[in-house]
Amino acid sequence: MEQPVRTFSVMQYMTSIRNKLADTPAVWVHGVITQIAEKQKVVYMSIADFAEGDVRPIATISLSCFAGQFAALRQKTENAPTPFVIKEQLKVCLLIQADVYIPFGKLQARVLDIDPVYTLGELAVTKAAILKKLALEGLLEKNKSIELPQMPLCVGLVTGEGTAAYKDFTTRLAASPFKFRVIPAFAKMQGNDTESSVLAALDTLRENSEIDVVCIVRGGGSKTDLNYFDSEALCRAVANYPIPVFTGIGHEIDKSLLDEVASVSCITPTDCAKRLVERAQESWSDLVETARRIADSTRSLLSESKQELGMAATRLQQRVTSRIQGEKTRHAVVLSTLQKDSHFLVKEELARLDRNTEGLRQGTRKILDLADSEYRLIELRVKNADPETALAKGYTLTLDKNGKFVRNASQLKSGDTLTTKFRDGTVESTVR
Known part of the structure; x- marks a missing residue:
């Protein structure tokens, strides 16, 4: 008959594991802090290893530390030659003791100590690496170059x-x-x-x-x-x-x-x-100094300009006086010439006026006689063209029934009535 298999409760099993882990010596483990949660009595942490260039952890361990112990660790880091704060994303080297948290069945080592020298070295390396990266990218001088x-x-x-x-x-x-x-x-x-x-x-x-x-x-x-x-x-x-x-x-x-x-x-x-x-x-002083230099330069320039304007005014006055005198002389010559020419022109015009007056006096009579002769000639021509004159010479005038002159036989046809006008009367006739 087989012997019954011995079984253990979860508590017994986890306690056994815990007792075994208690025999494991404390060791120094380094990694990057990925989490810190401070409770009233216990501080919970996690540290992990990462592959270069990857943000996903390749190994993680949970840690716990009593609040009093953690305060001592913090005091230790703050009193280091180059103080630092225990925080997330910090590389640390911790002395840990393997342990298990029975209620959750979770491996949770206890933090016993910290090595500040390791972290300071890592901080220095990290700081130097960041500084080098910024320098290579030209970022150390970029903001300084802005005026x-x-x-x-x-x-x-x-x-x-x-x-x-x-x-x-x-x-x-x-x-x-x-x-x-x-x-x-x-x-x-x-x-x-x-x-x-x-x-x-x-x-x-x-x-x-x-x-x-x-x-x-x-x-x-x-x-x-x-x-x-x-x-x-x-x-x-x-x-x-x-x-x-x-x-x-x-x-x-x-x-x-x-x-x-x-x-x-x-x-x-x-x-x-x-x-x-x-x-x-400095800017205000520069501005005041610039204003002073401008004022000095302006005063000097004004003084020089005043002298130049004075000299220019003298030269202008001399030229104007000379020009006025020349114009007066020219005007006097022109006036004298005008007076002589005017006298001559007036004399010539008076003589021409006298000639025109005499011409008008003699010419009017001749014009009237010529006009009278032309009038008599026209009157004679009109009189000779009068039909009565033609009748008086023995000619007759033949008129149609409408009283119009008949000049050609082609104007007439048989039966037309004609009126023939003589000097002493008229006769009517019929065309056959």
């Missing part, structure tokens, strides 16, 4: 709302003799939301065409906050920004990658505002 306006009085400001950085920056501008206009776009300047928040603020300010310059400022604080400004996305956004970008991140010693691509890098928000005031002051 800053002579009077950058309209300023776009990216900073935390109600922060000391905002107050320091605006107070310094307000204390200047120039009327700066600040257009803020508030953003989170620390923590995991720094990148997305600053990018959104830059996009907002880009829509305002009146802005002359954009300043990204934040005050002092933990050196770990500087890591958030090593973002490649932020660096590219600033490098490709259409107007100059100033940074005043608030770290006097260390420089972030964002400082490297900005048009001007300042050590504090106040220093950033000071640079703008200095630019405006």
